[in-house]
Amino acid sequence: SAVISQKPSRDICQRGTSLTIQCQVDSQVTMMFWYRQQPGQSLTLIATANQGSEATYESGFVIDKFPISRPNLTFSTLTVSNMSPEDSSIYLCSVGSAGQVGTNTEAFFGQGTRLTVV
Amino acid sequence: KNEVEQSPQNLTAQEGEFITINCSYSVGISALHWLQQHPGGGIVSLFMLSSGKKKHGRLIATINIQEKHSSLHITASHPRDSAVYICAVSRYSNYQLIWGAGTKLIIKP
Numbered sequence: 001s002a003v004i005s006q007k008p009s010r011d012i013c014q015r016g017t018s019l020t021i022q023c024q025v026d027s028q029v030t031m032m033f034w035y036r037q038q039p040g041q042s043l044t045l046i047a048t049a050n051q052g053s054e055a056t057y058e059s060g061f062v063i064d065k066f067p068i069s070r071p072n073l074t075f076s077t078l079t080v081s082n083m084s085p086e087d088s089s090i091y092l093c094s095v096g097s098a099g100q101v102g103t104n105t106e107a108f109f110g111q112g113t114r115l116t117v118v
Numbered sequence: 119k120n121e122v123e124q125s126p127q128n129l130t131a132q133e134g135e136f137i138t139i140n141c142s143y144s145v146g147i148s149a150l151h152w153l154q155q156h157p158g159g160g161i162v163s164l165f166m167l168s169s170g171k172k173k174h175g176r177l178i179a180t181i182n183i184q185e186k187h188s189s190l191h192i193t194a195s196h197p198r199d200s201a202v203y204i205c206a207v208s209r210y211s212n213y214q215l216i217w218g219a220g221t222k223l224i225i226k227p
Contacts, residue, residue, distance in 0.1 A: 037159070042218065042219045092159070096163075107153065108163060109153075109160065113159075
């Protein structure tokens with residue numbers, strides 16, 4: 001299993017500012033995933049972060065808006081840049097299933113960051 | 119049509135009732151996951167299964183690969199079981215998870 005510490009757990013931010021969310025895993029993992037969950041919706045994958053390479057972004061998400069760092073195998077950050085009220089969501093990091101291509105493992109999640117942009 | 123469909127969307131029951139949440143999928147999968155999301159937002163993995171049945175405490179998950187269907191059962195439900203239950207599948211051809219919309223469960227005392 002993997003234990004993920006995600007912070008902050010929640011924040012209220014002014015529009016136009018940026019927020020960086022951190023995830024620390026208690027073991028080394030190849031891939032980390034960043035998700036967004038808008039109110040009342042299911043999870044949407046933002047990007048996949050591999051250590052030592054650029055993150056791979058899903059359709060509709062761009063690096064300028066959601067820059068990601070992955071400096072080592074246990075840590076990653078997601079920044080939500082130039083925020084607007086539409087960015088108000090829960091943001092979650094995840095490892096595991098899908099942590100290694102072709103390997104089935106359970107999915108483990110951080111506690112989530114509940115972001116409100118005013 | 120979504121690739122992963124859950125039913126019901128919302129479920130309210132009395133404490134002690136037997137709960138069933140259903141998940142159907144339309145793609146080839148390597149595994150199916152049941153996860154629980156509490157109001158604070160954190161998500162916990164309950165089960166990962168590719169065949170048969172798994173049990174953990176009062177929770178039981180079953181999967182029928184031929185029918186592309188899975189169920190999550192909760193026996194002797196309790197108000198602390200109130201949460202959103204999410205079904206997700208892993209595909210052979212793609213490591214990403216495909217998510218159901220979730221079932222919001224409320225257990226009344």
